[in-house]
Amino acid sequence: MPVREVAGVRDWQRRARGRRLLGWLGWLGGTAVVVASWQAISAHTMWTFVWDAPVQGADLASRMFPPRWAYTARLWRPLWDTLNIATLGTLAALVPAVPVAFLAARNTTPSATLIRPAALLVIVSSRSINSLIWALLLVSVIGPGVLAGIVAIALRSIGFVAKLLYEAIEEIDRAPVEAVTATGAGRGQVVSYGIVPQVLPAFAGISVFRWDINIRESTVLGLVGAGGIGLELQASVNVLAWPQVTMIFLLVLATVIVSEWVSARVRHAII
Amino acid sequence: MTGAAAAARRWAPPPLIASAWLRRGLALGAAIYLALALGTLRVNWRRVWEGLDRGGAFVVGFARPDFVSRWVEISEGILEGLVMTVTATAVGILISVPIGLGAARNLAPLPVYLACRGIVAASRTLQEVIVAIFFVAMFGFGPLAGVLTLSFATVGFLAKLLAEDIEDTDPAPAEAVRATGASWLQLLNYGIQPQVMPRLIGLSLYRLDINFRESAVIGIVGAGGIGATLNTAFDRYEYATAAAILMTIIAIVMTAEYGSGLIRRRVQ
Numbered sequence: 149m150p151v152r153e154v155a156g157v158r159d160w161q162r163r164a165r166g167r168r169l170l171g172w173l174g175w176l177g178g179t180a181v182v183v184a185s186w187q188a189i190s191a192h193t194m195w196t197f198v199w200d201a202p203v204q205g206a207d208l209a210s211r212m213f214p215p216r217w218a219y220t221a222r223l224w225r226p227l228w229d230t231l232n233i234a235t236l237g238t239l240a241a242l243v244p245a246v247p248v249a250f251l252a253a254r255n256t257t258p259s260a261t262l263i264r265p266a267a268l269l270v271i272v273s274s275r276s277i278n279s280l281i282w283a284l285l286l287v288s289v290i291g292p293g294v295l296a297g298i299v300a301i302a303l304r305s306i307g308f309v310a311k312l313l314y315e316a317i318e319e320i321d322r323a324p325v326e327a328v329t330a331t332g333a334g335r336g337q338v339v340s341y342g343i344v345p346q347v348l349p350a351f352a353g354i355s356v357f358r359w360d361i362n363i364r365e366s367t368v369l370g371l372v373g374a375g376g377i378g379l380e381l382q383a384s385v386n387v388l389a390w391p392q393v394t395m396i397f398l399l400v401l402a403t404v405i406v407s408e409w410v411s412a413r414v415r416h417a418i419i
Numbered sequence: 420m421t422g423a424a425a426a427a428r429r430w431a432p433p434p435l436i437a438s439a440w441l442r443r444g445l446a447l448g449a450a451i452y453l454a455l456a457l458g459t460l461r462v463n464w465r466r467v468w469e470g471l472d473r474g475g476a477f478v479v480g481f482a483r484p485d486f487v488s489r490w491v492e493i494s495e496g497i498l499e500g501l502v503m504t505v506t507a508t509a510v511g512i513l514i515s516v517p518i519g520l521g522a523a524r525n526l527a528p529l530p531v532y533l534a535c536r537g538i539v540a541a542s543r544t545l546q547e548v549i550v551a552i553f554f555v556a557m558f559g560f561g562p563l564a565g566v567l568t569l570s571f572a573t574v575g576f577l578a579k580l581l582a583e584d585i586e587d588t589d590p591a592p593a594e595a596v597r598a599t600g601a602s603w604l605q606l607l608n609y610g611i612q613p614q615v616m617p618r619l620i621g622l623s624l625y626r627l628d629i630n631f632r633e634s635a636v637i638g639i640v641g642a643g644g645i646g647a648t649l650n651t652a653f654d655r656y657e658y659a660t661a662a663a664i665l666m667t668i669i670a671i672v673m674t675a676e677y678g679s680g681l682i683r684r685r686v687q
Contacts, residue, residue: 182509185502189562192499192643197559205557232456276672277665278636280548281649285661288653289474291466345432352435368548372639372650385552397549404544418435 208390215394223380223399229294230376230403233369234362237301242355245306249313256317256343267310274307279365283374292373300374301362308358316350317343353415360411367400473656480658481666489648489660496645497667499562500634503643507566507634508627511573516619518574519581520607526585535578542575551637562643569630569637576629580622581615588614617686624679631675635668 150161163171197204250256252267283300290296325342333341370378377396384392436442486493521527521535550571554564593610601609638646645664652661 181505185505185509188499188502189506189566192561193563194559194561198563201557208553208556228459232460235452236456236460272673272676273669276632276669278632280636280639281646281665284639284650284653285477288656289477290470291463293462293466294460295462295467341432348435364546368546371548381549400546400549401544408544 211388211390212394214391215398216389216391217395219392219395220399223377223396226370226375226377226380227399227403229297230366230370230378231363233294233297233301233366233374233376234359234407237298237366238305238355238359238362240298240302241305241309241358245309245313246351248306248310249317250339252310253314253317255320256339267314271307271310271314274303274305275311276307277304279304279362280368280372283369284372287373292375294375297366297369297374297376300369301366304365305358305362308361309354312354313347313351316347316354320346349418352418356411356414356418360407363407364404367403473658476656477658477662480660480662483659484663484666485657485659486663486667489652489657489663492648493645493660493664493667496638496648496664497671500631500638500644501671503562503565503569503634504627504631507569508573508623508630510566510570511577511626511630512623514570515574515577515581519578519585522578522582523585525588525590526607526611535582539575539579539582542571543579545571547572547633547637548640551640551642555641560641560643565634565637565642565644568642569633572633573626573630576626577619577622581619584615584618585611620686621679621683624682628672628675628679632668632672 150164152159152161161168248267248270251258251263252271254260254264257264257267279300282303283296286296286300290299320343324346325338328338328342366376366378368378368381370376370380371382373379377400381393381396384390384396434442436445518535518538521531522539524532527535547568551564551568554567558564558567588611592614593606596606596610634644635646635649638644638648639650641647645668649661649664652658652664
C-alpha cells in the first residue's frame with residue numbers, strides 16, 4: 149500500500165508515486181492540448197458576432213413564433229418520402245450486411261487471414277462516413293432525389309448492422325453448434341439450425357434500432373438535395389421563413405419521438 | 420406412433436414471433452407498406468443512368484486520390500476538425516458530469532433529476548445538423564458554432580450513459596463512505612467516482628471518435644471543419660480530391676478507434 153510520510157504522520161495514498169506522476173503528466177498534456185485547441189478556435193471566431201448572439205437568438209425566437217400551421221399541408225408528402233428513405237434504406241442495408249457480418253465473425257469466416265480483414269474494412273469504411281456525406285456523394289453521382297437518400301442511408305447502415313451482428317455471432321453459445329455438427333449436418337445446415345436461431349432476436353433488435361436512427365438522419369438528408377423533409381427545411385432556411393422552419397421542427401420532433409417509442413417497444417418485446 | 424405419421428411430421432425451428440395471427444398481420448402490413456412506398460417513389464432513372472459514369476469516375480478517384488492540388492484546404496479543414504473535436508469533447512465532458520450526476524436517481528432529488536433528464540432528452544432528439552443551423556444563425560459562420568453543436572450533442576450522449584452507470588454502481592461503498600460522516604462531495608469523490616471513472620474515460624474516448632465523424636458533417640451548413648471543403652469538391656466533380664478527403668477521414672477514424680481501444684483496455 150502506497151504511504152507517504154508528512155511531518156511524521158503516515159498518510160494513505162491511492163496510487164504509488166510513479167503512477168501518480170504519470171497521471172499528472174497525462175492531465176497536463178491533455179489540458180495543454182485543449183487550451184491550444186481553444187485558442188485556435190478563438191482565433192477563427194468573429195467575437196463581435198458572438199457578443200451579439202443573445203440579441204440574435206431573441207430575434208430568431210421572435211421570428212419563429214407562432215409556427216405557420218397552414219404550411220403543414222405541404223409537408224405530408226416530404227414526410228412520407230422521409231419515412232420511405234429511412235425504411236427502404238434500412239431494408240436495403242440488411243441484405244448485404246448479413247453476409248458481411250458472417251464473413252467478419254471470427255467463428256464463421258471462411259478465412260481469418262484474407263476474407264475477415266476485407267469484411268472489416270467494408271464495415272469501417274461504411275461506419276466512418278456519415279450518411280449526409282454519402283448523400284453528398286450520391287446526389288453528385290445519381291442526381292438529387294429520394295433514391296440518393298435511400299442509397300446513402302443504406303451505405304451508412306451496412307457497417308452499423310454488420311458490426312453489431314458480427315459481435316452477436318461471435319458471442320453465441322458453442323454447444324448448439326457442436327450438437328448440430330455432431331448430427332452430420334453440412335455447413336449451411338449448421339448455420340441455419342445452430343447459429344441463426346441464436347442471433348435472430350439480436351438481428352431484429354439491431355435492425356429496428358438502426359431504423360430508428362435512420363428516421364432521425366433522413367430528416368436532414370434533404371439539406372444536400374437527397375429528398376424528404378430536409379428539402380423543405382433547406383428551402384425555408386434559405387428564404388429565412390422561420391415560422392415554416394418551426395413547423396418543420398415540430399413535425400420532425402414528433403416523428404422522431406414516435407419512431408423511438410416504436411423501436412423501444414419492439415426491442416422490449418424481442419429481448 | 421406409427422412410422423407413417425412420424426414421416427409426415429417434420430420438425431421446424433420455432434418462429435421468432437409466436438402468435439401466428441400477429442405474424443401474418445405484420446407480413447401483410449409490411450407488404451402493403453412496401454407496395455405503397457415503392458409505388459410512390461419518384462426516381463428519374465435517366466438521370467441515374469447518366470450519373471453512372473460519374474460514379475465510375477469516383478471509384479477511379481479512390482484508386483488515385485489527389486492529396487496535392489487542394490492540400491492547403493484539406494490540411495486546414497482536417498486540422499480545424501480535430502481542434503473542434505478536442506475542444507467540444509472537453510467542454511462536453513465538463514458540462515456532462517454535473518448533468519450526469521443530476522440525472523442519476525440515487526444521487527439527485529426529484530426536481531433536479533427531472534430537469535437534467537429533460538436536458539438529456541432535448542439533446543438526444545435534436546439532430547446535430549439542425550442544432551448547427553441554429554448555432555450558425557446565432558454565432559455566425561465558423562468553428563465556434565461547430566464546437567457548441569458538438570458540445571451540446573456530447574452532453575446528451577455522455578450525461579445519459581454516466582447517469583445510468585451511476586445508478587448501476589454498487590451502493591455498499593457509498594454507504595460505507597457515508598457512514599464515516601462524509602459530506603456529499605466526499606461521498607462522490609470516494610464512493611462513486613472510483614466506480615464510474617473507468618467507464619467515463621472509455622465513453623469520453625468513444626465520444627471523441629463520434630465527434631470527429633460529426634465534425635465532418637456540420638461543416639456542410641457552415642459550422643467549420645472539413646465538411647465545407649468536401650461539399651465544394653463534390654459540387655465541382657473533383658472526385659480525386661473528395662476521395663482523398665474521405666480516405667483521410669477513414670484513416671483518422673480507424674487510428675482513433677484503435678488507439679481508444681488500447682487505452683480502454685488499460686483503464687478497464
